[in-house]
Amino acid sequence: MTTFFYFHETDVFPYRPISPIWSIIYIILSFIFFLIIDLKTKSTAKPKDSHDRNNNWLRQNTLLSFIHSSICSVLIIISVLRAPEMFDDPLSHINYFNYALVAFSLGYFCWDFFDCLQNSTSSTFAILIHHIVVITFLLHILLRSRNIGYALFALSLEINSVFLHARRLLRWYSPMSASANSKKSLKLYIDIGNYITFIIFRFGVVYYGLQQLYVQRHRLDPIVLTFTALSVSAIAILNVVLFYRLIKNQISRKLRTKKDKLIEDNVMMMDNHVILPS
Template sequence: MDIALEDGVFNPYEYEGSPDVDVVYGYLATALSFLMFTVINYVAIHIGPPKNYKGDTWRWRNTFVSWIHADIIGVWVLYCLLFRSEVFSADLILYCDYYIYTVPAISLGYFMYDFLDHVYNGKVISNYEVILHHVGVMWTFGYNIQHRVNIPYSLIALMVEVNSIFLHARKLMQFDQWPFDHWLYRMVVGLNLITFVRFRIWTVILIGLGLYKEWHRLTLAYHVFGSITMFIMYLINPILFWRLFKNDVLRSCIQHRKSDHKHANGINGVNGKVPELNGDCHKQP
């Protein structure tokens, strides 16, 4: 591999990108991904939300398309973890091949689609934190794809999509008003919390450590945007995890205690039966 060197040290300003992949392939994968998610969006419009859903149709559709993206990228990343482990033991800045190069390119196409979907539907202000996240991701992935560097780091960053599979599935099940005590909903909630810690919080920590470790091998632009993006992630993830834990664990415990108390005192029940939770519980975040 032809690496730009200065006094025997890697110089990121002179490196012209991995010769193992053609950047045109990245452009093509990004464009096809943008087109694919646009088509999925129109299919979702045609199908429509579940009959039980009474909220904003755009919110359901946006979550559904995000769930599809998470399924595709999450499974792809898991495959790399299980069967392409050599990628993560290689040089995380310089290693590149077409298989892993395609992953951030497809994801970039999705984030470009979702950004424009927010703009077109007037959701930029109400979902400003999502827009900030998307801008950071689009810049980072766009830079990596254009310069064919940091592709394994992009793959590590996309491990968060493993958690997004269950995060979005949880929300879709709430939209469809699944009972909170249903075994499948409880399983999704449990996997969401577990994967949140393993694939979202831990992944952000790894990226932050990598940014610090590889600081001398990155350009000034990457220092600035990488640091800003990591700062946003370090703020958002603990808040989101606390909200999930509070709504899915603490609230559930409180509801069970209230139900047990009513059952013990014979309140609001017939022959000792505890009344079912009403639909208002599905309005939780």
């Protein structure tokens, strides 16, 4: 007869710790994967401006972030379909697929941390702080083999990141062969998806996470609870700032487009006045 050990008396699933050696293997493999992708895309992509190093790095970094968020989003959907029972108790549920997924993302954040560190500017300081918090949070989860479900909830924000990064990439790498109408339609779909996923994941999931932290506070160590609460609260504040900037940029872009259109119309009127006979 098998005897199951439960980490906490209220756990729904038995405690099945995974050896930390697996997390190290997955993290290293993920780090190498993004290192190779970075080198391959750099060798094939032509820089927009060879003299503008910061902008070229930002484009490359955004492309790698888009690749990570796209892969992570697909894997999260697969993980939910494979094990919907994790919603019964995300704190105690664990399997190798979800564990490897968290380690995969941790490997990416480690790579991105060093990439930002090598190309650091004043604007990357906030990203470095964010990555330190995320790396600490995910590493603690992997080493203890606990709280994997809520780690996946946190990583579900990457679903919105797909649209956030796609907005920039469309502006930088817009296909020349595509018509103006197809570009406009694609941009519209990305903007709609961006707002919908932002509200669902960056607001909804973060709110749910804070709520569950309060409800299940007795199941967490005081230090872990404090660190997690501060981290999620910081992310919530950053999401509000990000959403404000998103709307602000959207409005300013529309105003700028209308202004350019008005200037264009005035120029056409002036040209017609010169060309056409009176």
